[in-house]
Amino acid sequence: MKNLREEYYYDDLYDLITIKDCLREKKWINKNFTSTHKPKRGKPITVTLDFFTYYICGERYKRKAETINEWVNRDRARDELVESTSPPQRVICKNCSSLMNMTMKHLYDIEDNERVMFWFECLKCKKRRALFNDGQEYKSKPNFCPKCSSELSEKTTKEKEILITKISCLQCNYKTTESIDFEKDRREREKEEKKDHDLLQKYRSVYCMTEGQGQEYVSSVENMKQLIDLMKESKKKQNDPAYRKARKAKMLKISRLKIILKKSLEKEKFTNLQFGKPETDRYIAVPFTVEDTDDKREEYSSRTVCKKIIKNTLINTNWRLMSEGMTYRLGFLKGRIRGYEDEDEMANVFRTELNK
Known part of the structure; x- marks a missing residue:
C-alpha cells in the first residue's frame, strides 16, 4: 500500500483537523465561559468566542502549507524506503526446508523504528x-x-x-x-468517513481560511505585533530620562541657531560668527569661525571660554559642539557643530551626557 496520497487528501485532512479543533474550542468556551460570564443586558457574550475562533483559524492557516509539505515528504520518503529496500535472499521454510517466495512487503513503523517488513510463503x-x-x-x-x-x-x-x-x-x-x-x-469506517465528509461540507467555509482571508489574518497579526512593540517602546521612552530631555529640547533651524549663538558669543567679546558650507551625511555638521576681540585672553583661555559659551548655549537644543574641539590662531577660532534631526538621535546624545 502506497503511503503517498493525492494532494486533496492532505488538504482535506488538515482542514478536518482545523474544523474539529474549532468545534471543540467553541464547545469548551460555551460551557465554561459564557455560562458563567453572562452580560447584564443584551446578547450573550460572543465577541470572545469569535475572536478566539478567528485566532485558531488564522494560526492553522499559517501552518497549513508547511505541515502538508512535511506530511507529503514523510510519506514520499516512506514509499522510497519500501521501494528501494531489497528483500533477504534464500529464505528457507522452517517446516519443510523449501525455498520461500516473497508475497508482500510494507513499512513497519511500530516503536518509532521504521523498517521494511517482507512476508514469505x-x-x-x-x-x-x-x-x-x-x-x-x-x-x-x-x-x-x-x-x-x-x-x-x-x-x-x-x-x-x-x-x-x-x-x-x-x-x-x-x-x-x-x-x-x-x-x-x-461500516463503522464508512460511517466515520461520511461524518468527516459532512463536517468538511458544512464547516470548511466557516473555519478554513481562503488564501485571501489567510493573508489578511497574517497582515493583521503583524500589524498588531508592530502596534504592541510601538506601545512598549513608547512606554519605555516615557520612563527614560534621556527621552524626556529630548522631547523638551528646542529643535533649532540653522538661521535661528546663528542668531542665538551670535548673541551669546558677543556678550563675551567673540564677534563675526560665520558658518561655512554644511556637511550632510548621517548628521549635519556645520563648520564655523569666530574672532576673539579681547586682547587680554591668551589661546588656552580663549578656546576654553568660547567652548563653554557654545556648550551652554546649545545645552537644551538639538545642536552640539563636535568632540574634535576648536582650533585657535591669532584670535581666530574654528570648529564644527553637529545638528540632530530626530528624537532618537537626541536621546542618545542626552543619554551620553547623563552618564558622564
Whole structure:
C-alpha cells in the first residue's frame, strides 16, 4: 500500500483537523465561559468566542502549507524506503526446508523504528514467515494467562467476514474468545468517513481560511505585533530620562541657531560668527569661525571660554559642539557643530551626557 496520497487528501485532512479543533474550542468556551460570564443586558457574550475562533483559524492557516509539505515528504520518503529496500535472499521454510517466495512487503513503523517488513510463503506447505530488511525475523509477542501467567494458546478461524480467535490456557481452565468483524469495521469506517465528509461540507467555509482571508489574518497579526512593540517602546521612552530631555529640547533651524549663538558669543567679546558650507551625511555638521576681540585672553583661555559659551548655549537644543574641539590662531577660532534631526538621535546624545 502506497503511503503517498493525492494532494486533496492532505488538504482535506488538515482542514478536518482545523474544523474539529474549532468545534471543540467553541464547545469548551460555551460551557465554561459564557455560562458563567453572562452580560447584564443584551446578547450573550460572543465577541470572545469569535475572536478566539478567528485566532485558531488564522494560526492553522499559517501552518497549513508547511505541515502538508512535511506530511507529503514523510510519506514520499516512506514509499522510497519500501521501494528501494531489497528483500533477504534464500529464505528457507522452517517446516519443510523449501525455498520461500516473497508475497508482500510494507513499512513497519511500530516503536518509532521504521523498517521494511517482507512476508514469505512456502509453496509446498503454505507456512509463512515475516522478516525485516536486516534479516531479523518478526515474532509476535506471546500472551500470558491472567490467572496462572502461563503462555496462552491461540487458534484462529474465519467465518465469512468474522475472524474468530479462541484463546485458552493449557495449564488451567482459562478460556476466552476474541473476534474481529470486518464487515462491522467497514461500516463503522464508512460511517466515520461520511461524518468527516459532512463536517468538511458544512464547516470548511466557516473555519478554513481562503488564501485571501489567510493573508489578511497574517497582515493583521503583524500589524498588531508592530502596534504592541510601538506601545512598549513608547512606554519605555516615557520612563527614560534621556527621552524626556529630548522631547523638551528646542529643535533649532540653522538661521535661528546663528542668531542665538551670535548673541551669546558677543556678550563675551567673540564677534563675526560665520558658518561655512554644511556637511550632510548621517548628521549635519556645520563648520564655523569666530574672532576673539579681547586682547587680554591668551589661546588656552580663549578656546576654553568660547567652548563653554557654545556648550551652554546649545545645552537644551538639538545642536552640539563636535568632540574634535576648536582650533585657535591669532584670535581666530574654528570648529564644527553637529545638528540632530530626530528624537532618537537626541536621546542618545542626552543619554551620553547623563552618564558622564
